[in-house]
Amino acid sequence: LPARVVMALPLPAAAACAKALLGTGATQLLPEAEIWTEVFDRAGGRWMADRCAGRQGVGQCSGGSIYIGARVAVRAEGSIWILACGAGGALRDVTRRYATRWSGVCSARGSLGRAWDVAVARHANTNEDVDTNSPGSIAASLELARADLLDEESMAKQTRREPIPTSKAAFKRHASYVLNSQLRTQDIIHPPEAKPVGLFRGVEKVWRRSDVAELRTPTQWRRLGRCVREDERPVKTLRGGQAKVSELFGAWQTELAPEMPAESVAREDVGFTPIPGTNNFGNIELLDADSVARLPPDTVYLDDNLARSAAARLGIFFAPAVVGFTRESGLPKPRLSGAVIWQRDAEAVLQAVAVERERQQIEEDRKRRERFKSAWRMLIKNVLVDLYVEDRHRGAIGSIDLATHQQDAPANFQKQSSITHEDLL
Numbered sequence: 001l002p003a004r005v006v007m008a009l010p011l012p013a014a015a016a017c018a019k020a021l022l023g024t025g026a027t028q029l030l031p032e033a034e035i036w037t038e039v040f041d042r043a044g045g046r047w048m049a050d051r052c053a054g055r056q057g058v059g060q061c062s063g064g065s066i067y068i069g070a071r072v073a074v075r076a077e078g079s080i081w082i083l084a085c086g087a088g089g090a091l092r093d094v095t096r097r098y099a100t101r102w103s104g105v106c107s108a109r110g111s112l113g114r115a116w117d118v119a120v121a122r123h124a125n126t127n128e129d130v131d132t133n134s135p136g137s138i139a140a141s142l143e144l145a146r147a148d149l150l151d152e153e154s155m156a157k158q159t160r161r162e163p164i165p166t167s168k169a170a171f172k173r174h175a176s177y178v179l180n181s182q183l184r185t186q187d188i189i190h191p192p193e194a195k196p197v198g199l200f201r202g203v204e205k206v207w208r209r210s211d212v213a214e215l216r217t218p219t220q221w222r223r224l225g226r227c228v229r230e231d232e233r234p235v236k237t238l239r240g241g242q243a244k245v246s247e248l249f250g251a252w253q254t255e256l257a258p259e260m261p262a263e264s265v266a267r268e269d270v271g272f273t274p275i276p277g278t279n280n281f282g283n284i285e286l287l288d289a290d291s292v293a294r295l296p297p298d299t300v301y302l303d304d305n306l307a308r309s310a311a312a313r314l315g316i317f318f319a320p321a322v323v324g325f326t327r328e329s330g331l332p333k334p335r336l337s338g339a340v341i342w343q344r345d346a347e348a349v350l351q352a353v354a355v356e357r358e359r360q361q362i363e364e365d366r367k368r369r370e371r372f373k374s375a376w377r378m379l380i381k382n383v384l385v386d387l388y389v390e391d392r393h394r395g396a397i398g399s400i401d402l403a404t405h406q407q408d409a410p411a412n413f414q415k416q417s418s419i420t421h422e423d424l425l
Contacts, residue, residue, distance in 0.1 A: 002040040009081040014110030096155040106173035215248035226254040275319040310352035
């Protein structure tokens with residue numbers, strides 16, 4: 001049977017982590033992690049806690065339902081970080097199976113949730129090599145993949161069965177319901193005849209997330225392998241001031257994009273023609289991890305911003321690579337990184353990049369020395385000015401102090417001070 005080890009990590013919530021880092025919260029040692037095992041029930045098509053793990057606090061009741069011992073129940077139900085690891089080393093986040101309310105777990109994870117998902121996804125694939133010559137190894141690998149798929153569907157159903165939240169913050173991360181005020185700019189209720197399931201506190205509409213559709217621009221749909229049909233009018237138009245920013249379309253206005261034949265270049269023309277596969281702006285979009293593998297034949301991607309200037313200086317054909325988008329003043333702007341060039345020109349461009357980087361380093365050192373010299377000149381100038389002012393006005397300051405002292409002295413003192421040597425004789 002497929003089996004794996006489950007661990008409830010005793011890590012605190014995001015807010016407690018922030019307090020610990022800032023030193024504002026009470027520091028205490030973390031408890032030991034709770035560990036138990038799960039096996040896949042072929043008949044029920046689900047992962048279940050191992051019957052043999054009862055001595056560790058986890059077991060299975062005679063009726064088939066999972067029970068967790070008192071010591072583990074508190075930790076498992078209250079933990080927001082529960083991982084399962086199989087024989088191949090693949091990690092799975094199984095917190096949803098043991099959490100009473102998944103929305104509460106998402107809220108407790110806070111800003112750490114996205115980093116956690118990325119870390120788990122990075123180790124989701126097993127490192128175990130499948131022996132393609134062994135039918136048993138292939139069957140075991142297929143069964144494990146099927147078990148993970150059924151498990152994901154089971155946990156998703158469990159999450160969707162959560163009741164309607166009682167607080168506004170819980171709606172934000174709920175898997176089934178959302179408030180009308182929490183809809184994003186690109187969200188719309190579809191189909192139009194959909195009705196709200198109720199009112200939150202008798203005022204605000206509550207919608208099913210299944211009735212909320214996300215609108216996208218034609219470019220965004222093209223990245224998902226779909227294209228907007230002709231003569232379709234945008235459902236919503238976003239504007240920034242008086243300027244039209246983008247037009248948004250729904251999935252029901254799109255269709256599968258036809259497969260474009262790969263642009264082929266004759267062998268004798270490789271390196272002497274523009275880079276194929278560019279968009280209307282002359283760029284190549286590399287927006288996912290598999291984009292580099294889909295580059296046109298005989299081309300290579302150089303992830304160096306100096307590659308564009310080096311290729312332009314050498315007069316080599318290249319296409320800037322778009323790796324993402326940013327927003328400036330509310331308008332989307334492509335984020336460029338590196339360039340796509342012909343394979344035959346890669347060595348020459350890399351050499352030019354190395355020369356350009358060395359030149360920039362020398363120029364940066366020269367500018368830094370100039371800044372140091374300028375700072376020293378300014379410091380010496382200020383010191384000399386202070387010395388000049390002090391030396392130039394030292395006598396005037398002494399005269400002013402003496403005159404002030406004589407004005408403030410008593411009259412008899414001034415009279416005595418005016419007696420000459422002849423008067424004393």
